[in-house]
Amino acid sequence: MSTFGGKIKEIPGISIDRFDRNNLDSQAYFLSHCHIDHMVGLNTSEFQGILKERNCFIYVSHVTKAILKKLYPNIDEQIKELDFCTPTSVHLNNAVVSVIPIPSGHCPGSVMFLFEMDQVILYTGDYRMSLNDIKRIQALYDSLGKLKTIHTVYLDTTFFSKKYLQFPSREESLDEICNLIKQWLDVSEKHIINLQTSARYGYEYVFMEIFKRMNMPVHVSNEAYAFYSLIPDMDESVTLESSKTRIHSCCSSYYKNICIKNLIGYSTRTVKMSAMRWTTEKLEQGITNNQDETYFVCYATHASYEEGEEMIKFLKPKEVVPCVLQKDDAEEIFNMIETLLDFNSEPIPKKPKLFEVSKIRQQIYVQDVSENGSDDLYESALESPQMS
Structure with missing residues (x-):
């Protein structure tokens, strides 16, 4: 703010x-x-x-x-x-x-x-x-x-x-969000997505990318639609008609529409996008956290x-x-x-992205242990590169 x-x-x-x-x-x-x-x-x-x-x-x-x-x-x-x-x-x-x-x-x-x-x-x-x-x-x-x-x-x-310290790029976050949506919707026509946001606005790129990849608009509230419809090229990405899509972003605390609760017989996967909860410590475990079919995804626009x-x-x-x-x-x-502002300080050596450390660990675990018993891949990934 x-x-x-x-x-x-x-x-x-x-x-x-x-x-x-x-x-x-x-x-x-x-x-x-x-x-x-x-x-x-x-x-x-x-x-x-x-x-x-x-x-x-x-x-x-x-x-x-x-x-x-x-x-x-x-x-x-x-x-x-x-x-x-x-x-x-x-x-x-x-x-x-x-x-x-x-x-x-x-x-x-x-x-x-x-x-x-x-x-x-x-x-x-x-x-x-x-x-x-x-x-x-x-x-x-x-x-x-x-x-x-x-x-x-x-x-x-x-x-x-x-x-x-770090956030995943917008492209990395969008890939994760769209994959979670596609995986769930492909299982059954009775599967729907509850897309929750941490703020009223700021998710224009997400909705546009979802429409581009899924060929399906996002159902939003009247208030959200009034704003998003003002933005050029967003008219196809959002809709007021819940029957036109299986992706809904109208039921968060900001928007009181309860269409998802009225869809009897449907199974819901919730995807929550935010940045504030994703501290350095949490990102070390990856950019997504799953809690009972509620997926928290790190998405930062700052x-x-x-x-x-x-x-x-x-x-x-x-x-x-x-x-x-x-x-x-x-x-x-x-x-x-x-x-x-003290530019005499040494530049900080480049390190792997925090949310990639868990991937590195997973790669190590499936490899054979080297002769000297050291985790070469993990150690080398965390070493600071030589400054030229």
């Missing part, structure tokens, strides 16, 4: 992902994606009135613009679309700032914003990107191919804790600690501002950021 206040101190006159309080005096607005915690104040008559009176604009991605136009047609003319990875000049009262939107991997249409004025500032919004993905972002390099000097990174710190760490070490910013802070972890986050 974002706790970012909206203001970028290096660029007076703009606000990002917050549209109330002192942000009402800004001259230009930016929205990284359409999730509720990043849209506070956007739906108010006060903010929308200010946009029109001052002829201010909200700068967004193509997908976000399509959603906002349907939600708030009355401010259609104040919404400006930014092209991915293309610089746009935004005129403020006494300055011009260049902004480049960069896909952030969080949800359809989500972007980071790279601002360039006197200094270069990166606002990540909610993001999920590997270091290799970040290295391929051309906007981070100058015309000579040299990495730009980043002054400040406003960082998504949702899981910036050593409790969450960066893990190591992904955040790798971004900081690669970009080498002068300052990092955490955008998600809770009282019980704020001090820990600030301390870890301070440590990472």
Whole structure:
């Protein structure tokens, strides 16, 4: 849940992902994606009135613009679309700032914003990107191919804790989820899936991938459908008609529809997707946990600690501002950021993914014991590679 206040101190006159309080005096607005915690104040008559009176604009991605136009047609003319990875000049009262939107991997249409004025500032919004993905972002390099000097990174710190060192990639999680669904549905026409989520929204990629692989939409609640139907290319992935599918995501604590309980004679497998429960210790056992036909699967749309760490070490910013802070972890986050900003520290050697350690162990157990009696495969997998 974002706790970012909206203001970028290096660029007076703009606000990002917050549209109330002192942000009402800004001259230009930016929205990284359409999730509720990043849209506070956007739906108010006060903010929308200010946009029109001052002829201010909200700068967004193509997908976000399509959603906002349907939600708030009355401010259609104040919404400006930014092209991915293309610089746009935004005129403020006494300055011009260049902004480049960069896909952030969080949800359809989500972007980071790279601002360039006197200094270069990166606002990540909610993001999920590997270091290799970040290295391929051309906007981070100058015309000579040299990495730009980043002054400040406003960082998504949702899981910036050593409790969450690593997460499986989105592709790994989607494979696991879709395999669990297919295995169950293939057994019998009387088998159905109860797909449970840990938040109201944020599972767009999951539903789209399920439809792509299973050729079956996901039954969702009226509230969820009202949101998902706003997103381009999602109209086939979700449905309000329970009879059209055997995959249901309408019975969690957020959505009170009880269609699954009314399907007498059907056998249900529950698949619960979340990231918060998947600490470092739990992921050592794998990315799935089965408890009486309820399968918990690790699915993360935010960066893990190591992904955040790798971004900081690669970009080498002068300052990092955490955008998600809770009282019980704020001090820990600030301390870890301070440590990472000391770039004289040695790089951390690459280790196997935590959730692959259990696979390594399984491979060892089925092998013959070597002559010297050591678990060569396991030991070599855990050894740090030699740094070149």
